[in-house]
Amino acid sequence: MKILLVGATGAIGRQVKAALEVRHEVITAGRSSGNLQVDIADAASIEHLFKQAPALDACIVTAGSSHMESFQTLREESLLPDIRSKLLGQVNLVLIGQHYLNDRGSFTLTSGILADEPARGTAAASVVSGAIHSFGMAAAAELQRNLRINVVSPGLAADSYAAIGHLFPGFNPVPMQKLVNAYLKSVEGVINGQVIRVYE
Template sequence: MKVLIIGGNGTIGKKVSEKLSEKHKVIIAGRNSGDVTVDFSEVSSIKNMFDSVGKLDAIVAIAGDAKWDKLDNLTEEDFYIGIKSKMMGQVNVVRIGKDYLNSNGSITLSTGILADDPVDMTTSAAMVNGAINSFAKAVALELEDGKRINVVCSDLVEDSFEKYAAYFPGNTPVPMHKIVDGYVKSIEGRITGRILRITA
């Protein structure tokens, strides 16, 4: 399969790319590096990315930003960071990318534990994660020609646990291989409309 991984050089994306490269042709898209560059918050950049890579068998999005802060400190513009990047970035990948997807192809989006179990200072991030989960379940009802969509929704990964541990008291980090397996299941399996919750 020809697989595009947006965010393929990130903490999780790099491991997913390595695993999928064992069996498939992987194209990595990133903000500043990769086989093709993309600004996830700009529709024109997403369209240019798809134009440059052509038809695909799988699209994977492991990218997007959101502001972490106390609700009292968050401005409307702060909320728009997550809405424009992590939420609409993935929405636009689906809107535009489905037309570049071959029959029976798949789209895999990424959220996280905050959608179901938010912690302090994650009002904005939790909001966009929950929105993407609901979006994907609805889109699955409308995709045609055997095309599928799923979401990998993981707990905090071991590889970045030290950086975020203070925000997640009592959480047991997830081994990276379990999260990678979630992406493989979404891409190589036949499921659709699923939120694949990956926990320790």
């Protein structure tokens, strides 16, 4: 398969790339790194990306971040960057990409455990991840040409635990191979419209 991986430099993206490129052609894209550049907060940039990488069989997104902030200080203006990037960025990759992927192609988006198990200061991330879950399920019902879509909802990645584990008391680190396998299941398998939760 010819696979576009948006966000290949993070803890999860690096491992997914390594697993896929053993048997597939992987094209990486990022804001300032990768084979191609894209700003997922900009629909025109996404359109240009797909024009540069024609005849794709799959698009995986592991890009996009959400900030942590006290609920008492959270305001609309601080929510908007997360919504534009991680939420609308992934939504637009599907809305635009559906016109470029090959028949029977697939999209794999990334949400996160905070949709189901929020921690202190994570209301923004919880809103975004929950919306991605809902979008993935709704899009699966309407995508045409046998296109598939799934959402991987990672728990606290083991490779990130040392750096940020203290912010998520009681959360168990998830082995990287389990996270990678969720993406492989989505891309190489047959499931559609699923939220693949990898929390333990």
